[in-house]
Amino acid sequence: MKRSLAFVVSADMTVKAFLVKHLVAIGEKFELTVMANTNDRELLAREGVSGRLQPVSIVRPINLLADLKACLELFSHFRRQHFDGIVSVTPKAGLLSMLAGFLAGIPVRIHFFTGQVWVTRHGPMRQVLKFMDRLIAWLATDILVDSETQRQFLIAEGIVSGKKSCVLASGSISGVDLQRFKPDFLAREEIRRQLSLNDDNVILLFLGRLNTDKGVLDLARAFDAIAGECPAAHLLFVGPDEGALREDIRQICALNLDRLHFVDYTPLPEKYMAAADVFCLPSYREGFGSVIIEAAAVGVPAVASRIYGLTDAVLDGKTGILHAPRKVDELSDGLKVLIASAEQRQQYALAARERVVNEFSSERVTAALLDYLNGRLEIKHEAPV
CATH class of the missing domain: 3.40.50.2000 (Glycogen Phosphorylase B;)
Incomplete structure (x- = not known):
């Protein structure tokens, strides 16, 4: 039986921009559900992804009522579907899905860090956003980072631990489609x-x-x-x-x-x-x-x-x-x-x-992600903090 995996993002634009090749490959190996704030029911089929699309009401700005509603929505889906693992990309999707997954007892919870908005902020908002990243990392069992220098920065800032985090291949979230990006x-x-x-x-x-x-x-x-x-x-x-x-x-x-x-x-x-x-x-x-x-x-x-x-x-x-x-x-x-x-x-x-x-070919990065997911989901675990 295929292991079940949920990918959670805030908006379908993240899927289109970065995740299609990953999801096509993952859909062949896992029972895949993609959760995003979208009404585009044909998104996955149009991109050739074998999986199920589950709309969720995640909004990008901080909104306590909307965020609570989205977290409860995710918790309900996680409890009902008993996923073997969840993967989140983008900060808001990460915070809500890692919290909901933790409360629902999802054994493997992976968040992908792709940059920190708080780096250029000042004052209380910087501290709030930084705390949110630290909370995401604490709630997750595993952390992926899309560059080694970012990973070292997050370790130095006390956001993630070295044992809990890693970079796939040489870095980048999705690599480059060499058939598309070439001299022309x-x-x-x-x-x-x-x-x-x-x-x-x-x-x-x-x-x-x-x-x-x-x-x-x-x-x-x-x-x-x-x-x-x-x-x-x-x-x-x-x-x-x-x-x-x-x-x-x-x-x-x-x-x-x-x-x-x-x-x-x-x-x-x-x-x-x-x-x-x-x-x-x-x-x-x-x-x-x-x-x-x-x-x-x-x-x-x-x-x-x-x-x-x-x-x-x-x-x-x-x-x-x-x-x-x-x-x-x-x-x-x-x-x-x-x-x-x-x-x-x-x-x-x-x-x-x-x-x-x-x-940095997309094939190399996707292969590294598949290897990583296979290893993490082979034995359901709680990774050391």
């Missing part, structure tokens, strides 16, 4: 044509949610500082304006608006990566730089901040350039190096793609 010269030409740019232009790409924690204002300031001496450079932002920062970016780059480009959310990030020459992620916090290794697979080197999570994704001086977070002058210097030298970009790009192929 046709896409490069197509996107550049849409932007009215030619092959002599050097495109600096940021791809993701535009918010202050991603360092997008630092990137705009760095570009403005070097634009005069780097006339071939263009700055491209691709992603939703979550922090309402587009106008701020335009004001910072007011003298170079003709070299500033914006594209809203795209379902085809690989096409914009193929068009780019340098990938930029001057973030203040990341669990792991998934977009960096996706860009690397396409053959694009990175300039990124030297923070935990990103130091796992970028090898400084080999696959890209790291700079101190919030240091616009260092970011500017890194950009200038790669703008000035096509040869340097190509050298880093080849090394970056080779590293992703060898260490």
